[in-house]
Amino acid sequence: DGGITQSPKYLFRKEGQNVTLSCEQNLNHDAMYWYRQDPGQGLRLIYYSQIVNDFQKGDIAEGYSVSREKKESFPLTVTSAQKNPTAFYLCASSLTTLTGVEQYFGPGTRLTVT
């Protein structure tokens, strides 16, 4: 069963703690992405990686870190430096087609920090 897996679906943390969100794909896609979604804000890019051991900052990378040690995995760490970490986090991977580079999203992780 191919797809993008994000775990857990819901995550609760205390303020000041770092937390790592998991993203795994078995689609053999080269590129992976992390977005953050807030109500009424659409999705905003945190980080992306086009190849193993390489990644680039997106528009709102401050307070986040990533790693890409394996093609299948792109974990996101929300650090204590992120001022407003409570949000819905979405991971995606992409496939190049004749139309363009199609991105497919995982089911998301809802993080609540209190």
Next chain:
Amino acid sequence: QQQVKQSPQSLIVQKGGISIINCAYENTAFDYFPWYQQFPGKGPALLIAIRPDVSEKKEGRFTISFNKSAKQFSLHIMDSQPGDSATYFCAASNSNSGYALNFGKGTSLLVTP
């Protein structure tokens, strides 16, 4: 700064009607324009996409119209159904940033029976 502007913020359409959502962009380097559908609590699902060398693309009840000179594109949902009630996002991307997507803020569509 929002690179893709989407309107309206919300839309109510009767069953069988046409839903129209509009988007505008500034960056002429964008070369891929997808639309996503999202249900509450779920990840967005790719609906339909277009490249700027095409003015229209149709897939079933969904059509994208693209106006390169005006830097605008729109989604038309024909024969709208209650099951189409969801949030729709337009987006744009290009190779300069690894095809990462720049999203509009979304349109909440409600199709009434």
